[in-house]
Amino acid sequence: MAKQMHNTPNLDELEKGPWPSFVTGLKRLAKDNDMAVDLMGQLEKSYETRFGYWKGGTVGVVGYGGGVIPRFTELKDENGKPLFPEAAEFHTLRIQPPAGMHYTSDLLRNLCDAWLETGGSGLIAFHGQSGDIMFQGIKTEDVQRSFDKFNEMGFDLGGAGPALRTSMSCVGAARCEMSCYDEARALRTVINNNLDDMHRPSLPYKFKFKFSGCPNDCVNAIQRSDMATIGTWRDSIRADEKLAREWMASHSVEDLTNMVVSMCPTRAIRLVKNDGAPAGEGITKVAVSDANCLEIDNHNCVRCMHCLNVMPGALLPGKDKGVTILVGGKGVLKIGATMGTVVIPFMKLESDEDFEKLNDLARNILDFFAENALEHERTGEMIERIGLVNFLEGLDIDVDPNMIVHPRTNPYVRTDGWDEEAEKWFERKAAA
Amino acid sequence: MAERTHETIESGAPDPMPYMHPVMKNNYGKWVFHSHPKPGVLYHRAENGDEIWTVKAGTQRQMDHYTIRKLADIADQYADGYVRFTTRSNIEYMVTDQAKVEPLIKALSDNGFPVGGTANSVSMVAHTQGWLHCDIPGTDASGVVKALMDELYDEFVKCEMPNRVKLSTSCCEINCGGQADIAIIVQHTKPPKINHDLVANVCERPSVVARCPVAAIRPALVNGKPSLEVDEKKCICCGACFPPCPPMQINDPEHSKIAIWVGGKNSNARSRPTFHKLVAAGLPNNAPRWPEVGAVVKKILATYKADGRPWERMNDWIDRIGWPAFFEKTGLPFTKYHIDNWRGGRNSLNASAHIRF
Numbered sequence: 001m002a003k004q005m006h007n008t009p010n011l012d013e014l015e016k017g018p019w020p021s022f023v024t025g026l027k028r029l030a031k032d033n034d035m036a037v038d039l040m041g042q043l044e045k046s047y048e049t050r051f052g053y054w055k056g057g058t059v060g061v062v063g064y065g066g067g068v069i070p071r072f073t074e075l076k077d078e079n080g081k082p083l084f085p086e087a088a089e090f091h092t093l094r095i096q097p098p099a100g101m102h103y104t105s106d107l108l109r110n111l112c113d114a115w116l117e118t119g120g121s122g123l124i125a126f127h128g129q130s131g132d133i134m135f136q137g138i139k140t141e142d143v144q145r146s147f148d149k150f151n152e153m154g155f156d157l158g159g160a161g162p163a164l165r166t167s168m169s170c171v172g173a174a175r176c177e178m179s180c181y182d183e184a185r186a187l188r189t190v191i192n193n194n195l196d197d198m199h200r201p202s203l204p205y206k207f208k209f210k211f212s213g214c215p216n217d218c219v220n221a222i223q224r225s226d227m228a229t230i231g232t233w234r235d236s237i238r239a240d241e242k243l244a245r246e247w248m249a250s251h252s253v254e255d256l257t258n259m260v261v262s263m264c265p266t267r268a269i270r271l272v273k274n275d276g277a278p279a280g281e282g283i284t285k286v287a288v289s290d291a292n293c294l295e296i297d298n299h300n301c302v303r304c305m306h307c308l309n310v311m312p313g314a315l316l317p318g319k320d321k322g323v324t325i326l327v328g329g330k331g332v333l334k335i336g337a338t339m340g341t342v343v344i345p346f347m348k349l350e351s352d353e354d355f356e357k358l359n360d361l362a363r364n365i366l367d368f369f370a371e372n373a374l375e376h377e378r379t380g381e382m383i384e385r386i387g388l389v390n391f392l393e394g395l396d397i398d399v400d401p402n403m404i405v406h407p408r409t410n411p412y413v414r415t416d417g418w419d420e421e422a423e424k425w426f427e428r429k430a431a432a
Numbered sequence: 433m434a435e436r437t438h439e440t441i442e443s444g445a446p447d448p449m450p451y452m453h454p455v456m457k458n459n460y461g462k463w464v465f466h467s468h469p470k471p472g473v474l475y476h477r478a479e480n481g482d483e484i485w486t487v488k489a490g491t492q493r494q495m496d497h498y499t500i501r502k503l504a505d506i507a508d509q510y511a512d513g514y515v516r517f518t519t520r521s522n523i524e525y526m527v528t529d530q531a532k533v534e535p536l537i538k539a540l541s542d543n544g545f546p547v548g549g550t551a552n553s554v555s556m557v558a559h560t561q562g563w564l565h566c567d568i569p570g571t572d573a574s575g576v577v578k579a580l581m582d583e584l585y586d587e588f589v590k591c592e593m594p595n596r597v598k599l600s601t602s603c604c605e606i607n608c609g610g611q612a613d614i615a616i617i618v619q620h621t622k623p624p625k626i627n628h629d630l631v632a633n634v635c636e637r638p639s640v641v642a643r644c645p646v647a648a649i650r651p652a653l654v655n656g657k658p659s660l661e662v663d664e665k666k667c668i669c670c671g672a673c674f675p676p677c678p679p680m681q682i683n684d685p686e687h688s689k690i691a692i693w694v695g696g697k698n699s700n701a702r703s704r705p706t707f708h709k710l711v712a713a714g715l716p717n718n719a720p721r722w723p724e725v726g727a728v729v730k731k732i733l734a735t736y737k738a739d740g741r742p743w744e745r746m747n748d749w750i751d752r753i754g755w756p757a758f759f760e761k762t763g764l765p766f767t768k769y770h771i772d773n774w775r776g777g778r779n780s781l782n783a784s785a786h787i788r789f
Contacts, residue, residue, distance in 0.1 A: 013720040014575050017582030020544055022574045025496035036496075039564075046563035046572065047719045050685035054567045055678065063440055071565060092565060098448035101517040105504035107451055108515070112497040122497040126517045129560065129608050136494070136565055148438040156443045167445065168519065173461040174452055175476050175484065175526070182461065184448050192444035199442060215700035219519055222705050223611050223698050230700075243465065259743050265702050306701045310743060313465030313477075332607050333672055334645050336774060337707055376643065 003034040003086065010047035011040060029122045035137055036121055038084035042075055045083075059091050059140050061147045064199045067094050067157025068143055089139040090121070094132035094158035095150055096166050096191075099184035100174055101127065114153060118146035130208065131168035131219075132158040156195075162376075163201035164366070165208045167191050172213035172231075178308060179213035180231025180321040181349040187211045189355050190229075190362045197366060204373035204382075207366060214317065216305045221329070221340070226379040227365055228326040228340045229349075229358070235318035236298040237308070239286035244314035248288040256288065260307050268300040269307060286314070322348045323358075327365065327391075328380030338380040343392065345402035361395075368394050398428060453514035453526040455484050471591045472547035473533060486524050487511070487536050489545040490556050490581065490588060493521035494564065494574050502543055510536040520556040520598070522549045548589035551596060554733065555588070557581065557616075558600040560608040568675050569603035570618035570688040571717050576601050579721045580616070583730060594740030594749065597733065600696075604682075605670050611696030613746040614729055615708045618717070619691035623667040624680035628654040635660070635677035643672045690715040690725050694732060695747035706747045712764050728764070735762045754788045 005027075014023040026043075029036035042053055059070035069092040075083040082088035097103075111133070116122055121137025128134045138146055147157060158166030167190070170176070172183035190209050197203060210221035213231040221228035248256065253271075261269050272285075272295045279285035284296040296307070298318075308315045325347065326340030344361070348354045365379070372394070373382040383391045392399060449457055459478035466476045474486040492499070503523055507513050510532060511525040518524060523545070525536055537547050549555045557580060560566065562573030580599070581588065587597070600609030601616040609615060631637070637660055641649045648666035652659055660677070671682035682688070692715070696708030711732070715724045739761060740749040750758050759766045772780045 010720040011575075014578050017578070018544075018585045019546065019578055019581035020490065020492040020499070021578055022492040022494040023578075025492060025494070025499050028498050029496045043563055043572075047575070050571070050688070050717055050719060051683055052563050052566060052569040054565065056567050061440070062436070069565070071567065090565070096445045097517075098446040098451050100448045100452075102448040102451040102453075103515050103517070104451050105507040105513045105515070108500050108504040108507075112500050116497060123494060124497065124500060125494045126491070126500075126521060126523075127519075129558065129610065131519075144436065148436065148440075151440055151443070152438055154443060154446055156441075156445075170519075171516065173463075174448070174456045175463060175486070177463040177465060177476070179461060179463070188445050188447065195442050195444050198444075217698045217700060217705070220610055220698040222700075223707075240464075255742075258741070263702055263743060302700075304700045304702055306743070309701055312467065316464065331610070332605055332670075334643065336776070337607070337611070339705055339707075375639065 002032050003037045005030055005037055006041035006044060008040055008044040011044050026123070033122060034086040035090070036123070038087035039090060039121065039123075039137060041084040042073060042087055045075060054090070059143055061144050061157065064157060066160040066163050066199065066201045068092065068147075069094065069160055070140075087137070090137045091140065091143060093135040093138065093143070093146060093150070094128065094130075094160060094166060095135060095155050096158045097127060097131065097133050099167075099169050099187045100171055101131075102174070110153065111150075114149045115146070118142055118149045120146055130158065130166045132166045157199065159198040159201075159206070161201040162203045162205050163199075163207070164191070164194055164197040164203070165206050166198075167209045167211065168219040169211035170213050170218040172211075176213060177313065177316060178216060178231075178305065180233055180317055181213065181323055183211045183213045183231070185355065186229055186323075186349060186358060189359050193359050194363065194366060203366070203370050205376050205378055207369060207379065209362065214305060215303050215324075216309065222326055223329045223337065223339050224331075225329050225340065226327065226369070227362060228329055229323050230326065231317075231321065232303045232324050232346065233318035233321045234346055235320035236282060237284045237296055237301065238316040238318060239284050239294075240314055240316070241287050244286045244288045244294070244311065247311050247314050253292070256292075256294075260294070260310050263306055265304055265306070266300050266302050268297045268302075270295045284315075321350075322346050325361065328378075328383050330378040330380045334376075335381050335384060338384070340380070341388070342400075342403045343395075343397055345400055364395050398424075451514070453484065453512060453528075455482050455528050456514075456526065458482065468551045468591070471553060471589060472537065472550055474550055483528065483530075485527050485530055485533050487527070487533060487540065487547060488518070488522050488524050488549050489540045489547050490549055491521055491523055491545065492574065492578065493556075493559070503545070506536070506539050506543065510539045518549075520549070520558050522556050546585060546589050548591075551591045552593045553588055553591045554584050554593060554597040554599065556599075558598070558609050558612065560601065560603050562603040566603060567678075568671070568683075570620065570671075570683050571603045571690065572719060573601060573603055573609075575720055576616065576722055576725070580726055580729065583726045584733070587733065593733075593737055595743050595745045597736075597746065599729075611698060611706075611708050613694065613696060613708075614732060615693040615696060616725055616729065617691050617693060618688055619713050620669040620671050620682050620684070620688050621714075622684055622687040623662050623664045623669055624671070624673060624682045625684075626660065626662065627679040627681070628657055628659040630679035631659040631677065632657055634679055640673050640677045640680070643676055645670060645672060649673055685717070688717055689713060690717055690722070692725070692728050692732070695750055697745050697747050699745075702743075702745075702748055703751065710770060711758070711762075713769060731764075732762055756788060
């Protein structure tokens with residue numbers, strides 16, 4: 001052990017400055033860890049040449065087809081011998097964290113111990129962009145026993161490749177007054193009922209679920225997931241007059257106007273006289289001072305969260321909570337980045353049956369994706385190719401004007417089914 | 433393989449409840465108020481009056497186990513033994529005794545973990561793997577982030593921006609770092625260099641052809657070997673062919689540049705969620721400290737800080753002042769490359785006589 005350190009003049013530059021340095025951490029490991037020594041050697045080489053030197057491969061654990069990211073060095077001498085042999089295999093285990101990324105100090109230590117005991121490098125990232133704990137740096141021969149150790153502790157591999165991926169939920173109900181549903185339960189319901197698609201990759205491409213408790217969307221569900229579950233409510237914003245007056249006491253009418261009223265995207269908020277008159281139907285009215293009330297037209301509120309963010313506690317989500325489901329968010333490849341778009345404007349998510357419904361919807365969308373997407377096509381691209389209406393019909397979801405920003409602006413459509421479709425609309429209205 | 437005694441339990445995502453601070457567990461779904469007493473500190477109150485303070489600190493994300501044990505020890509000595517991580521790799525300590533807040537801040541600061549990242553600060557950079565672990569990186573991730581956060585340290589520990597600022601970096605155009613107020617992303621500028629000796633054995637050629645967004649790749653015989661060729665006039669240098677076909681090397685020490693994008697936002701607050709937009713490109717991949725990138729990011733942040741109004745995110749600010757003013761105020765050049773000619777690009781043109789003078 002304790003191989004001689006390589007010279008790392010480039011990496012040494014990254015020990016300067018006030019932000020915590022991963023290089024200093026690697027050096028700490030390298031004192032008694034040859035894998036870290038050689039990892040630094042390879043990384044320094046990349047800094048010199050500005051090329052990466054890892055290639056993929058096939059490494060896994062018994063029964064699973066994914067969850068390990070294999071990395072083999074490409075830096076070899078003329079005889080094919082690795083230049084940095086101790087880091088020639090440097091695989092990552094993607095391990096799913098507790099939903100909401102909660103840890104006790106003991107759990108953190110136990111994860112470190114398990115990683116070191118089973119041959120891990122001692123390097124861990126909290127967390128990867130999909131939300132995995134990334135245990136970085138292990139040889140092929142140690143992968144199985146390392147996974148077994150984590151698995152004995154109650155942890156499981158996450159997703160990789162054309163598979164269901166590890167999910168994320170915000171802190172939500174655990175510590176946020178904006179939370180509109182039990183995010184952790186929703187995550188665990190949807191993910192843990194579909195693990196077959198995570199552990200044995202056989203989808204056309206990756207599929208991600210993400211869960212945000214409110215439209216502030218702190219886990220970026222709308223853009224970073226194929227199916228985003230975002231909390232919302234359909235009754236009126238709740239108000240707390242005491243907190244509203246407290247807020248006002250430390251702000252001015254100008255603040256209220258500039259920071260709250262005029263920043264409402266649908267002009268649903270007005271500043272009115274505090275005349276003691278009762279609020280009308282669908283109106284939230286709260287006194288901020290003896291002179292003025294805020295009046296919010298809830299039927300025209302789009303639940304953007306801005307006024308709730310500015311006046312925390314004074315304004316709160318309503319009580320009739322649920323979720324909006326959006327489908328099709330993804331990154332750049334191949335058609336350009338896409339946001340998820342609405343497929344379920346509102347559904348309740350409280351009872352066991354509600355969670356069962358969410359699980360069924362998730363399963364149906366996964367199935368439709370599996371059957372209809374082309375190879376290496378994300379859900380958003382599939383919908384772009386076939387059109388939202390075909391997607392909705394495949395899933396037996398009724399069209400809804402909340403799904404669009406505006407109706408079509410071109411006439412390139414056959415409308416010979418118009419009367420039947422209009423009838424369906426009236427039937428649905430009558431049944432509602 | 434040694435004899436295996438463990439039988440896999442496909443347990444999936446673990447239940448967070450055993451690891452959650454008891455006050456958070458007891459008040460699950462029952463919070464009614466929060467405030468921001470100072471940078472790096474959040475205060476939450478539940479229906480029943482229970483209170484909890486959160487102290488947030490930055491980490492390097494790729495952590496050696498000594499760092500993690502240090503964070504755990506701080507949790508035991510100065511907090512209640514419970515932590516969580518945010519999506520931007522900040523660590524949060526929760527305490528129920530307000531008196532613990534200042535000693536906890538001191539312990540974190542003394543050990544080199546900057547306390548901040550809350551509310552209208554510049555938070556930690558969401559980032560990727562880069563040279564440390566990715567198989568296709570154009571640049572590093574952790575190093576870029578370290579260099580950048582050193583420059584932005586004051587903006588992390590203070591809360592002086594108009595609204596929160598989220599950053600991301602990505603080491604290729606796939607953009608695993610995601611949408612952000614300011615995103616720093618590799619932008620290749622030359623077509624892939626093909627090693628025709630290897631293509632036939634390494635690449636599944638039809639699927640490589642299918643990956644290209646502009647249909648610039650076609651099968652070809654080169655020197656008698658089945659390979660692929662690229663129509664370099666059509667090629668947009670996106671690098672999509674490189675992951676499925678490593679002999680199509682897209683990374684280039686000189687010609688893989690760095691671009692900066694602004695105005696991405698996932699939150700629904702005020703405007704609908706928005707994608708970030710290209711504002712600067714052609715910056716050199718200048719490891720180990722990327723000073724040119726840092727300079728542009730700081731210039732954009734300083735302009736936003738001076739000109740943005742309270743609660744305006746980057747995109748809200750630009751929506752108000754308009755893009756001509758953005759380029760004017762930041763001093764960044766506007767070029768033909770800013771005008772989108774990809775499908776749907778017409779939607780980004782100014783189809784009106786709305787001009788600010």
